[in-house]
Amino acid sequence: MTRILLLAAALAAGFAHAQELTPPDVLVKQVTLEVVELIAKDKEIRGGNRAKLIGLINDKVLPHFNFVSMAALAMGQSWNKATPDQKKRVTEEFRTLLVRTYASALASYSDQKFDFRPLRAKANDTDVTVNVRVLQPGTQPVPIDYSMEKTSSGWKVYDVMVGGVSLVANYRTEFNNLVRESGVDGLIKNLSAKNRALEGADRK
Amino acid sequence: MRWLICAIVIALSGCATTNGDPRDPFEGLNRTTYSFNDKLDRYALRPVSRVYHDYVHSEIRDRVRNFFGNIADPMIGVNNMLQGKFEEGFFDWVRFGFNSTFGLFGLHDIASDMGYEKHNEDFGQTFGRWGADTGPYVVLPVLGSSSVRDGIGWGFDFLTDPMGGLRRADVRWGLWGVRVIQVRSDLLDVSQILEEAALDKYVFQRDAYFQRRRSLVYDGRPPRERDIDTIPPGESK
Numbered sequence: 001m002t003r004i005l006l007l008a009a010a011l012a013a014g015f016a017h018a019q020e021l022t023p024p025d026v027l028v029k030q031v032t033l034e035v036v037e038l039i040a041k042d043k044e045i046r047g048g049n050r051a052k053l054i055g056l057i058n059d060k061v062l063p064h065f066n067f068v069s070m071a072a073l074a075m076g077q078s079w080n081k082a083t084p085d086q087k088k089r090v091t092e093e094f095r096t097l098l099v100r101t102y103a104s105a106l107a108s109y110s111d112q113k114f115d116f117r118p119l120r121a122k123a124n125d126t127d128v129t130v131n132v133r134v135l136q137p138g139t140q141p142v143p144i145d146y147s148m149e150k151t152s153s154g155w156k157v158y159d160v161m162v163g164g165v166s167l168v169a170n171y172r173t174e175f176n177n178l179v180r181e182s183g184v185d186g187l188i189k190n191l192s193a194k195n196r197a198l199e200g201a202d203r204k
Numbered sequence: 205m206r207w208l209i210c211a212i213v214i215a216l217s218g219c220a221t222t223n224g225d226p227r228d229p230f231e232g233l234n235r236t237t238y239s240f241n242d243k244l245d246r247y248a249l250r251p252v253s254r255v256y257h258d259y260v261h262s263e264i265r266d267r268v269r270n271f272f273g274n275i276a277d278p279m280i281g282v283n284n285m286l287q288g289k290f291e292e293g294f295f296d297w298v299r300f301g302f303n304s305t306f307g308l309f310g311l312h313d314i315a316s317d318m319g320y321e322k323h324n325e326d327f328g329q330t331f332g333r334w335g336a337d338t339g340p341y342v343v344l345p346v347l348g349s350s351s352v353r354d355g356i357g358w359g360f361d362f363l364t365d366p367m368g369g370l371r372r373a374d375v376r377w378g379l380w381g382v383r384v385i386q387v388r389s390d391l392l393d394v395s396q397i398l399e400e401a402a403l404d405k406y407v408f409q410r411d412a413y414f415q416r417r418r419s420l421v422y423d424g425r426p427p428r429e430r431d432i433d434t435i436p437p438g439e440s441k
Binding site (some may be wrong): 059097100101103105108139140141143163164165166169170171172173174177178190191198 | 265
């Protein structure tokens with residue numbers, strides 16, 4: 001009897017756990033469709049309200065990204081040379097820049113269809129790639145691949161590849177050039193100057 | 205001819221910078237060409253493409269895109285076959301057949317609706333598939349990002365371009381012009397995003413070019429790289 005109870009408890013616990021962690025491909029599909037629908041319904045965002053779009057991304061998309069991993073991968077070997085405080089600041093500035101880029105990409109979206117590919121991964125994988133393709137007639141579909149890692153708080157995106165170009169890898173040369181020229185502080189200064197310039201352009 | 209080659213070699217070596225990326229030994233010269241291209245784009249190509257995008261109805265722009273996409277399909281098929289992908293190559297020709305007839309001279313991409321997907325192939329990719337390395341990065345005047353391999357590939361693409369066979373020069377140049385505007389207008393959003401995302405546009409675009417071409421050579425499934433391309437210059441592996 002106890003054994004059956006224990007088994008039932010274990011099953012229930014396992015079930016509850018599985019419920020908590022939405023599978024990565026399901027998560028990508030849910031978030032993508034939700035965000036696209038919210039934008040379609042919002043006249044202000046479609047009219048070019050960038051602040052509101054960024055707010056939407058902050059609420060709906062950001063929780064599913066691991067920006068510390070992204071910053072670490074973009075910095076490569078320089079990451080280990082940075083102090084905890086520098087790491088925090090690079091992550092913050094990089095996040096701001098990526099959110100803006102993401103907002104611009106979303107703002108240019110115009111009713112293309114998505115093709116959510118079936119996930120090719122084993123059940124116990126902790127690092128997977130979720131493939132989505134954006135379809136448009138007359139041209140080759142554009143693949144968007146999300147690299148995701150399993151964490152205690154769910155699956156998190158740590159890189160996005162658009163058309164085979166990894167966003168994180170693409171920043172690596174730039175980041176390393178800046179670190180070599182003027183240290184990690186130079187990189188932070190450069191990133192925050194870039195963010196402020198973009199903010200200024202928004203207000204115009 | 206010989207003095208010209210000498211002059212080019214001297215110009216290239218003179219411009220080579222020392223602190224740069226090993227894939228970009230001609231960075232100095234490339235940056236000069238890049239800033240020329242950038243100005244040409246800012247004052248001519250982009251404004252014209254913007255007008256085309258804003259004033260020509262999207263239905264018509266779709267037809268134009270489909271038309272040029274269709275006449276490119278036969279050579280895409282040839283390149284697929286040269287790479288040993290006979291099935292893909294065969295279906296590129298099937299696409300061309302369907303779209304040229306039922307799709308009204310390629311104005312409608314009905315083959316895509318039927319499930320025959322469009323491919324992206326060119327001679328640069330074919331050479332890559334045969335094992336040719338990209339060679340150094342080259343920014344070509346007007347054409348933009350390229351490499352030694354892809355630049356030579358582009359020469360072959362140009363020689364086999366179906367519009368090159370058009371007898372009348374004015375029609376040929378006119379069609380080339382429309383195609384350039386059409387392609388550029390499709391990239392208006394992308395170039396805007398690039399401008400916002402990059403700290404150094406030249407470096408960002410160069411790295412994206414190498415990543416993109418590598419992905420295309422392997423048809424979107426490149427083998428996992430052990431950080432060979434992405435290890436920053438001057439750091440140990």
